[in-house]
Amino acid sequence: MADQAAANESEHPHPDAAHPAPRPAPEGREFRMAELAEEAGITVRTLRFYRERKLLPPPRRDGRIAWYNEHHLARLRTIGALLERGHTLGGIAELLTAFETGRDVGELLGLADPLLPAWSEETPVRLTPEELADHFSQDITPENLTASLSIGYLAVDGDEFVHISRRLLDASTDLVAQGIPLAAVLEAGRQVRAHADALADLFATLIRTHVLAAPQDVDQVAATIESLRPLTKGVVEAELSMAMDRRIRTEVENWLAEQARRNDEDREP
Numbered sequence: 416m417a418d419q420a421a422a423n424e425s426e427h428p429h430p431d432a433a434h435p436a437p438r439p440a441p442e443g444r445e446f447r448m449a450e451l452a453e454e455a456g457i458t459v460r461t462l463r464f465y466r467e468r469k470l471l472p473p474p475r476r477d478g479r480i481a482w483y484n485e486h487h488l489a490r491l492r493t494i495g496a497l498l499e500r501g502h503t504l505g506g507i508a509e510l511l512t513a514f515e516t517g518r519d520v521g522e523l524l525g526l527a528d529p530l531l532p533a534w535s536e537e538t539p540v541r542l543t544p545e546e547l548a549d550h551f552s553q554d555i556t557p558e559n560l561t562a563s564l565s566i567g568y569l570a571v572d573g574d575e576f577v578h579i580s581r582r583l584l585d586a587s588t589d590l591v592a593q594g595i596p597l598a599a600v601l602e603a604g605r606q607v608r609a610h611a612d613a614l615a616d617l618f619a620t621l622i623r624t625h626v627l628a629a630p631q632d633v634d635q636v637a638a639t640i641e642s643l644r645p646l647t648k649g650v651v652e653a654e655l656s657m658a659m660d661r662r663i664r665t666e667v668e669n670w671l672a673e674q675a676r677r678n679d680e681d682r683e684p
Contacts, residue, residue: 443485445475451483455491462491470494470508489543489574496545501553509557510544534644537580547576550588554597562601566608618647 446454452462465471471490474481490511497507547569548555563569568587570577578584583604590600626639 444488445482445484446488448481448483451487451491454488455495457491457495465491465494468504468508470504470511486574493544493574496543497548500545500548502548502555506557510555510560512557537582540578540581540584541572542576542578543574544576550584551591551597554591559597559601562598562605566601566605568601568604614651618643 448462449459452459455462462471471483471487474483474487476482494504494507497510498504502510542550551559560569564571568579568583570579587597587600587604591597622640622643626643627636631639
């Protein structure tokens with residue numbers, strides 16, 4: 416009875432409204448409260464509770480009738496999926512706030528330059544919030560989500576996320592699976608992004624100083640810059656590989672020395 420009363424609340428026009436304004440044709444499916452609850456597999460009471468906790472955006476109003484749409488349904492399914500994964504309602508509310516304040520896809524991916532093809536060969540990945548949670552489990556926190564949005568790894572597109580790069584997503588997932596906290600992975604990613612920007616600035620300065628300064632037509636400039644793409648990638652990959660060899664060798668030597676010191680201490684009477 417309580418659920419039925421809740422379903423009827425704010426669902427019927429006021430008796431004084433003899434000539435209510437016609438409801439405009441909706442885009443996509445729309446539901447009344449009871450219909451939405453049934454579609455989402457929850458009770459009307461639970462739906463009202465989520466609404467009171469501001470886990471749902473306000474419905475569209477037609478007089479005193481509240482209309483919900485597929486966005487609300489997707490949000491309810493996301494809430495249910497995150498609850499199943501062990502997130503609390505308070506944590507979900509914070510995640511949704513970070514989600515709603517994220518950058519959109521256009522801002523993340525930018526616009527293609529008609530003159531030059533993109534140097535990046537990354538493939539964006541679309542993810543629902545629950546699929547993102549499956550990648551990183553309990554590491555999906557408001558702080559980590561906000562950091563991912565801030566760095567530019569993630570953008571928001573309707574009820575989904577878009578990760579800028581399949582390779583970066585896979586690398587982050589594997590690093591977390593190796594036991595590295597997602598917060599540490601994101602901080603490393605932020606620093607890598609800063610160093611990558613510095614490298615890009617260095618090469619851009621070379622191009623500006625020695626390519627764009629010479630008199631030539633647009634097609635020649637485009638062809639020259641395009642020919643530099645594999646060269647710059649090769650330089651960066653070679654230097655990074657050699658630097659990693661040096662640093663990893665040093666780290667392993669230090670680790671071996673520490674292990675030997677501990678073994679000697681254990682053998683002392």
